[in-house]
Amino acid sequence: MEQKARILSQTIQGYFATSSYWEYEKSLGHGGYGVAILLRQKAEFGPHTQRIALKVALPKAVEELRSEIKWLKARLTITQNQQQQVHGSKHIVRIIASCDKPSQPDWDTEPQVQEQQPLPPQTAFNSLAQLEGPVLALEYIENDSLLSCFWRMQEDDIHMPNRMLWALFLCLIRACIGMAYPVGSPIGTEPILETIPRDGRPAGPITHNDIAIRNVMLGTGDDLGEHHIGHIFKLIDFGQADDTAGPVLGPTRNLRAVAELVAFMINMADINTRRTKIYKGKLTLAGDILPQYWGNPYEWLDPDLAGLIAECMYEDLRNQPTLEGALRRAADAVMNKRPGSYPEPGEETNDVIKRFVQRFVLDHRIVVSLTNDAGLVDIFSMLQIRYN
Numbered sequence: 001m002e003q004k005a006r007i008l009s010q011t012i013q014g015y016f017a018t019s020s021y022w023e024y025e026k027s028l029g030h031g032g033y034g035v036a037i038l039l040r041q042k043a044e045f046g047p048h049t050q051r052i053a054l055k056v057a058l059p060k061a062v063e064e065l066r067s068e069i070k071w072l073k074a075r076l077t078i079t080q081n082q083q084q085q086v087h088g089s090k091h092i093v094r095i096i097a098s099c100d101k102p103s104q105p106d107w108d109t110e111p112q113v114q115e116q117q118p119l120p121p122q123t124a125f126n127s128l129a130q131l132e133g134p135v136l137a138l139e140y141i142e143n144d145s146l147l148s149c150f151w152r153m154q155e156d157d158i159h160m161p162n163r164m165l166w167a168l169f170l171c172l173i174r175a176c177i178g179m180a181y182p183v184g185s186p187i188g189t190e191p192i193l194e195t196i197p198r199d200g201r202p203a204g205p206i207t208h209n210d211i212a213i214r215n216v217m218l219g220t221g222d223d224l225g226e227h228h229i230g231h232i233f234k235l236i237d238f239g240q241a242d243d244t245a246g247p248v249l250g251p252t253r254n255l256r257a258v259a260e261l262v263a264f265m266i267n268m269a270d271i272n273t274r275r276t277k278i279y280k281g282k283l284t285l286a287g288d289i290l291p292q293y294w295g296n297p298y299e300w301l302d303p304d305l306a307g308l309i310a311e312c313m314y315e316d317l318r319n320q321p322t323l324e325g326a327l328r329r330a331a332d333a334v335m336n337k338r339p340g341s342y343p344e345p346g347e348e349t350n351d352v353i354k355r356f357v358q359r360f361v362l363d364h365r366i367v368v369s370l371t372n373d374a375g376l377v378d379i380f381s382m383l384q385i386r387y388n
């Protein structure tokens with residue numbers, strides 16, 4: 001399958017060799033499902049370099065990609081007569097365009113290419129007319145997945161500072177809110193920060209079902225106070241999403257999954273959810289990250305962070321904090337805790353976090369893009385230059 005994806009990626013690269021507007025920049029990922037590739041707007045076409053991530057499925061996984069497109073686009077549930085469109089959430093990957101069959105694009109009027117105007121992403125589909133389809137165009141999230149960051153951290157045997165773990169947790173709680181209360185804004189509009197609606201609207205049932213570090217991407221942050229570490233974490237890959245768990249279980253499963261993901265980043269491995277423990281009177285599956293009779297396995301860990309994870313992972317999901325409660329606690333920690341609030345203040349300063357991001361996120365990006373674009377170059381001497 002891996003081989004088939006590689007061939008598909010090369011085939012697509014070939015299709016773009018003759019495109020007037022787009023060029024193939026690199027492969028972003030491939031596997032059993034198909035490929036994700038990065039396209040760059042051709043330099044001669046305009047002054048700004050627009051990039052898009054394109055997902056194309058292997059024949060076996062076509063339905064999964066179709067389903068992902070459905071979740072990212074408008075979707076009306078008959079039972080609730082309510083929009084179930086996750087588009088518009090800041091912490092969920094943004095769909096830019098899609099088509100079911102590139103040879104028969106489903107837009108009413110041909111996308112207009114105008115000088116000095118951003119290139120319509122649909123123009124990329126023209127080069128893919130030989131594919132059976134579907135194709136999904138997404139915003140490009142430039143700093144790779146949390147999985148890549150994890151591999152590098154593992155090599156250096158280092159843990160993520162508490163302040164970054166809290167920032168990760170908060171971004172993912174926002175993504176959970178984006179699924180429970182879909183923003184549903186039209187494609188092309190600016191994403192907004194996910195909040196609990198004040199109109200008493202009930203939560204919706206969307207369950208992601210594949211929350212894992214390979215599906216959390218790091219983007220460049222914005223001016224928002226809670227992104228002060230300089231990065232935003234975004235959820236991708238809605239290929240397994242569904243609404244069958246219902247409006248109570250769906251959001252609680254998502255919240256448990258994001259808590260378990262943060263626990264994974266603490267433990268730097270799967271936590272053993274069979275090693276249960278009583279936390280504040282109730283059984284939690286997060287025993288691995290809590291103090292034990294023999295001592296604390298993670299002396300450096302903020303007990304409040306471990307506590308919120310433990311509560312989100314209560315065995316009986318009815319005891320779990322509400323999304324609103326989890327949001328309030330995580331936002332309070334990100335905005336108000338200072339290095340001195342943590343067991344090892346020296347490991348939590350802005351400088352330490354800046355260095356962490358440089359080493360485990362940004363330098364990694366340089367290595368990946370240099371090896372992809374330029375083949376084997378003297379990467380390490382270039383990194384040296386950056387450090388000096």
Ligand SMILES: Nc1ncnc2c1ncn2[C@@H]1O[C@H](COP(=O)(O)OP(=O)(O)OP(=O)(O)O)[C@@H](O)[C@H]1O
Nearest residue numbers: 028029031033036053138139140141145214237239
């Ligand atoms: N919008 C994006 N920006 C940058 N990289 C992306 C984007 N979407 C996907 N990728 C990269 O491509 C990889 C595969 O994408 P994605 O997870 O959406 O596909 P998938 O078909 O579900 O794969 P898997 O089954 O391995 O999760 C991701 O792990 C990520 O590294």
